[in-house]
Amino acid sequence: MDDAVTIIGAGIVGCSAAYFLAIAGVPVTVLDPVGIAAGASGRNNGLVEHPYDAASAPLFDQTVEIMREILGSAMPQTPVGALLLAEDELAARGLVDHYAQFPELRPVLLDPDSAREAEPLLADGMWGCLLDTGYPISPREATTAVAERARQAGARFELGGPVNLDEVRSASDQVLVAAGAWSSQLLKGLVAPNAVSPLWGVIVLVEMERGPGHAIIEGTVTRGLTTGKVENESPFTLLPSPSWLAVGSTLLPGNEPSGEEWAPRLLSRGTKFVPSIQDAHVQGTLVCARPKSFDSRPILGRVPGQDRLWLGSGHGGRGLSLGAASGKLLAEAIIAGSDAAIPAPLRADRLGAS
Ligand SMILES: Cc1cc2nc3c(=O)[nH]c(=O)nc-3n(C[C@H](O)[C@H](O)[C@H](O)COP(=O)(O)OP(=O)(O)OC[C@H]3O[C@@H](n4cnc5c(N)ncnc54)[C@H](O)[C@@H]3O)c2cc1C
Numbered sequence: 001m002d003d004a005v006t007i008i009g010a011g012i013v014g015c016s017a018a019y020f021l022a023i024a025g026v027p028v029t030v031l032d033p034v035g036i037a038a039g040a041s042g043r044n045n046g047l048v049e050h051p052y053d054a055a056s057a058p059l060f061d062q063t064v065e066i067m068r069e070i071l072g073s074a075m076p077q078t079p080v081g082a083l084l085l086a087e088d089e090l091a092a093r094g095l096v097d098h099y100a101q102f103p104e105l106r107p108v109l110l111d112p113d114s115a116r117e118a119e120p121l122l123a124d125g126m127w128g129c130l131l132d133t134g135y136p137i138s139p140r141e142a143t144t145a146v147a148e149r150a151r152q153a154g155a156r157f158e159l160g161g162p163v164n165l166d167e168v169r170s171a172s173d174q175v176l177v178a179a180g181a182w183s184s185q186l187l188k189g190l191v192a193p194n195a196v197s198p199l200w201g202v203i204v205l206v207e208m209e210r211g212p213g214h215a216i217i218e219g220t221v222t223r224g225l226t227t228g229k230v231e232n233e234s235p236f237t238l239l240p241s242p243s244w245l246a247v248g249s250t251l252l253p254g255n256e257p258s259g260e261e262w263a264p265r266l267l268s269r270g271t272k273f274v275p276s277i278q279d280a281h282v283q284g285t286l287v288c289a290r291p292k293s294f295d296s297r298p299i300l301g302r303v304p305g306q307d308r309l310w311l312g313s314g315h316g317g318r319g320l321s322l323g324a325a326s327g328k329l330l331a332e333a334i335i336a337g338s339d340a341a342i343p344a345p346l347r348a349d350r351l352g353a354s
Contacts, residue, residue, distance in 0.1 A: 005334055006031060006172040008163055008186065011041035012139075012319055013312045014178035015147040016066070016327020017334075022153035024335055029156045029172075030147075031163045037143035039180040043288040044320055045203065045248065046142075046241025047215050048075075049082060050105060050133040051318045055297060055345035057102070060318075062325035064135065070145050070324075074242070076135045083110075083119055083214040084129040085236070085273055092127035095219045105131040121212055121238075121274045134215040138243040139320055146324065169309065174334055176310040177303075178327075181289035183313040190303055191351050196313045198289035202262040203237075203248040206280035215239050216274065234266060236273045246286075247277060251317075253292075259285030292316045298326055301339030301348035310334060311348050 005021055007014045010032035021028040032038060048067060051060050067075045084099075086092035092109055099107040110118060110128035118130065151157065165186055169175050179186045181198035218236040237248040247270045250262055263285050270277040293299050293314025303309040312330045315322055329346075333339040339347055 004028065004172075005174045005176060006168050007176045007178055008032075008165070008168060009039070009178035009180060009183075010036045010147060010157065010159065011039045011178060011180050012037075012143045012146065012323035013315065013326055014176070015143055015150055016324045017176055017178060017312060017330045018155040018327070019146055019150035019153060020328045020331030021334065022150050022155040024331065026335060027154070028150075029158060030150070031158050031161075031168065033161065033163050035159045036147045036157065037140045040288045040290055040319060041143040041323070042140040043286045044139045044201070045237065045239040045246055046137050046139040046243060046320065047239050048135040048137060048321045049215070049318065050102065050131070051321060052099070052102065053297065055343060056318070056322055059298070059322040059325040059329070062328065063322055066324040066328065067135070067137065067142065070149055071137060071142060074141070075137060079132055079134045080136060081214045082131040082134045083115070083216050084131065084219040085122075085216065086127040086129065086219045087125075089127055091219060092129050095129035099129065099131055105133055107131055119212060119214055119216065121210065121216075121276055123273055123275050126273065129219065130214070136215070136239070136241045137320070138241055140243065142320065174308045174310065176312055176330060176334065178312040180313060181291040183291060183311060187303065187311065190306060190309070191311070192294070194294050195299065195351055196291050196293050197253065199292040199316060200250060200252040200254075200257050200287065200289050201248065201317075202250045202257055202259050202266065202285055202287050203246040204263045204266050204285050205244045205283040206247055206277070207283060208245060208276060208280045210276070211240050211245050212238050212274070218273065234262070234269060236270050238270065238274055238277070244283070247280070256287060256289070259287045290316050291319065295350075298322060298346050299348050299351065300326055300329055300346050301333060301342045304349055304351050
C-alpha cells in the first residue's frame with residue numbers, strides 16, 4: 001500500500017478533503033492530470049453564496065468559517081449582498097416570498113427607485129430582491145491556498161500525469177474521486193452516467209469604469225441552479241471577484257460550448273440589465289463545467305457497493321460555497337470508515353448500488 005488515501009482531482013473539493021485528512025495525520029496523495037484548480041474551481045465567479053437549499057445550507061456556514069480561517073483578510077467579513085433582478089413587481093415579490101424560507105437571508109423587496117439607489121448601474125425599471133449573502137473571493141487563489149495548507153500538513157500532490165482509477169485503487173487503501181464534472185466518467189460502470197454531468201458555464205471577463213457594489217443576478221438563476229430546472233440557458237449575472245469582473249453566464253448541458261460564440265450574446269443580454277456593459281472592455285472568456293448532480297445536491301460518501309471508494313462531487317454552481325465543508329465531511333467519513341454522519345440528502349448512497 002503506497003498511501004492511506006488517494007484523492008483524484010485537485011479542485012476545491014479534493015484539496016479540502018486532502019487538507020482535513022492531512023491535519024488529522026492521514027497520509028494522503030492528490031492526483032490531477034492537469035493541476036491544482038485546473039477545472040471549475042479555478043475558473044468560476046468566485047462568489048461564496050448561500051446554496052438556497054436547506055440540506056446544503058450548513059455546509060455553506062462551515063465553508064465561510066473555513067475560508068475565513070484559511071484566507072484571512074481575503075475573505076470579506078460581511079456579505080456584499082446578492083441582488084436578484086426581476087422585471088416587474090410580481091416577479092420580485094415572488095422572489096422575496098420564495099427566499100423568506102431562509103430567514104438568515106433577510107430578503108428585502110426593492111422597487112426600481114430603491115434598486116437603483118442600491119445599485120446605480122441598473123437599467124430603468126428593474127425590481128430587486130436583496131439577499132444577505134455573497135462573499136467575493138478569488139477562486140483560483142482560494143483553491144491554491146487550501147492546497148498549500150494541505151501540502152504544509154503533509155499531503156503530497158502528483159500533478160500532470162494520466163490517472164487510471166483501477167491502478168490507483170490497487171495501490172491505495174482508500175480512494176476519493178473528486179473529479180468534478182468528470183466524476184461519473186471516471187466511475188463508469190460504478191455509478192449511473194448522469195450521477196454527475198457537466199453544466200457548462202461561459203463567462204465574459206470585462207473591465208468597467210465603475211463596477212457593481214453587489215453580486216447582480218437575474219432572479220431565475222438561483223432557482224435554476226437549486227432545482228435543476230433551468231428556465232433560461234443564459235441568465236444574466238454580473239459578479240465581482242477580486243480576480244475578475246464577469247458577465248455571465250450560460251447553463252448548458254452536453255458538449256463544451258464556444259466562448260467566442262457566446263460572449264456577444266451574454267454581453268448584449270447583460271446590457272439590458274446594466275447598460276454600461278456595452279462600454280465594457282472585454283478581456284476574454286472562460287468556459288468551464290459545473291459538476292451537476294442528478295438531483296442538484298452534492299454527492300458525498302462511499303460509492304454504493306464499493307468498499308474503499310468514495311465520491312465527492314455534484315456541487316453544481318455552488319462548489320466554491322460548499323466545497324471546503326464537503327471536503328471536511330468526506331475526510332471525517334473516510335477516517336471513521338463510515339459515511340453515516342453525512343446528512344442523508346447529501347449522502348452518496350442515494351445513488352443506489354449499480
Ligand atoms: C461559470 C461558472 C461560475 C461559477 N461560479 C460559482 C460561484 O460564484 N460560486 C460557487 O460556489 N460556485 C461557482 N461555480 C461552481 C464551482 O466552480 C464548482 O462547483 C466547483 O469548482 C467544483 O469543484 P470540484 O472540486 O468538484 O471540481 P473541479 O474544480 O472541476 O475539479 C475537478 C478536478 O478533477 C480533474 N479531473 C478531471 N478529469 C479527471 C480524470 N479523469 N482523472 C483525474 N482528474 C480529473 C480536473 O483536472 C480538475 O482539476 C461556478 C461554475 C461555473 C462553471
